[in-house]
Amino acid sequence: MTFWRELGFGSNPYVVKPLPSNADGRELLVGRSAELRALLRRIEEGDTHVVLEGPNGVGKTSLVSVAAWVAGERFRKKETTHLYLPLPEVLQIKEDASEFISDCYFAIARAFLENEETLKRADRKVPRTRDVKSWLEAPVLRGRGLNISSPFGGGGITGGTAANSSTGFSNAGFRATIRSWLRDAFPEGTGGLIGVIDNLELLETSAAARRLLEEIRDPILQLSGMRWVLCGARGIARSVAATPRLNGVLSDPIEITPVADEFIPQLIETRLQHYSVKDTSKAPVSTSSFEHVYVITHKNLRDSLRHAQSFSQDNEAAFFLVKSESEIDLAFTTWLEGQAISHEASVKMQPRTWKLLEDLADFGGTCSPSDFDQFNFNDRAHMRKNVVELERYGLVNSSKDDDDQRRRSIEITSKGWLVHYAHSQGLGMPPIPGM
Structure with a gap:
């Protein structure tokens, strides 16, 4: 330093990482008062999980982090009887539902460990966490005989050794115990843990995101004592939030603009x-x-x-x-x-592809495949050919979403905006002789 x-x-x-969930984060969250109020209303007064939709890098994770701290401060100041505490980490979405579910239970267990004293001061029922902490920190559990007792209660883990992995943590006893911890610490209407499920757009298509969310609906999204905030870009959050099986589970998205x-x-x-x-x-x-x-x-x-x-x-x-x-x-x-x-x-493209980049920037930087006529293409296929070329140079991100052609799934990248800046200003052009 x-x-x-x-x-x-x-x-x-100029630190880039999301703002912390503390007083410093609150001080540094500037220009987000309206969004913060809207998010807190959904967390504290709604009964559905919150969905945030907005471009990558716009500050969605920072907003949730600060909101969790503000909600906790209200309890500490005795302005409410609802206690909210953040999970210790942001959960990145994964295609493997089983692995992602295990990640969620890991994070919840760590949240109880990290907030043990806070829960005690709030007169909330606190689980015995010493054994669980030892288990979480040990890479391998060793035992005698053919069955190892799980520190979570309920079933056991068979065999002489069990790796500390998502497989080991998927036993019914562990999950049942976590569910009981949540119910005991956060009875209905008294608050909960706030978790972030980030980067829904990494699933590429609305269909994949919908399948994943439907698979985690019961084991994760229906957990008592949890308030989840799902974040996505390129229109995917809005696309999946209103599906029939998730209706009543997820809120209408809050649009987070720059x-x-x-x-x-x-x-x-x-x-x-x-x-x-x-x-x-x-x-x-x-x-x-x-x-x-x-x-x-x-x-x-x-x-x-x-x-x-x-x-x-x-x-x-x-x-x-x-x-x-x-x-x-x-x-x-x-x-x-x-x-x-x-x-x-480093970019060598045909004039038509350059024109698409310029037009896309003028269009706001994002579009959907169904907007092909807005860019003077005869059909989606011709537009797609040029989008692929832009992708090859890292100038756009896109998701081929046959399930929802209206989704704004094509987006100019950070590099794309710099290249557009250079190209539109003629920065890289050789000087004109005699000038």
Whole structure:
């Protein structure tokens, strides 16, 4: 951390990872008051699990993390009798339902271990966790005889050894015990654990997502004492939320759009102040430069922070200490253009494919296969051919979703927006002779 210390910061102010579920996270969540209120209403007052839909990098996970802390603070301040606590990790969706279910039970068990003291202070029934903690931390259980007693109660694990794996954790005794812990600690209407199921779009098609969610409906989504928040991009969350078997289980999606431009100065200034340890701290990326990169990345906060961090660390601390703000702003603009030109130089596409990228950017950066006529293609097949070429260079992500052709499943990537910036501004074009 010497680099940031030299500039007057305790640590990296452009950290990319989601905001923590604590007071710091709440302070740093800027421009999300309306979304935070809407999410808390669904968590605290609804009886269906919450669904968030929004572009990758827009801040969905940070929003849920802070919401869980705010809900917990209300209990600590005695503003409510509902106790909410976050799971210790975000759960990434998987195609294998059995493996994903095991991941969920693992996370719930760890949540009880990590929140044991909080539950005790709240006068909630706390399970005996010492044996479970030892079991969770041991890579292999060894026992005598042909049957090993599970510390969870109920059945046992057969054989002389049992690996600490999803297979070992799938026994009925473990799951039954977790369910009883949840019921005892969070009786109906008294709160629960808040878990995040992220990246639904990784399942590629609406049909695959629907199958997975239907498989986990009873073992996971019907767990008493759990409040789940499902997050997805490229339209998949909205596509699966209203299916018949999930009706009454999942809420209508909350659309999470990018932080409004008007809040970006406050957002970055709040970060700089929060991480500053000296009045004379020197920001590598000024507020105006951050606003500039935020526009170029199509308002992707995660990508904007990543670029700010990369530029900062591509230079020595002394560079920022001796240069004026205007000089640093110019250096950042030059650096960003260099990144864009470098990416564009690696792309060799036909004019029609370039035109699709330009039109897609003008269209907002996302579209569905059924929008082919909006881009002057005769049919989906001709558009798909050009989309595949854009995918080959990493300029778009797309999901071939035959189940829902209306889903906005084609999306410009971070690299795509940089290439579009270079191409639309003519940054990589050779100078005109005599000019």
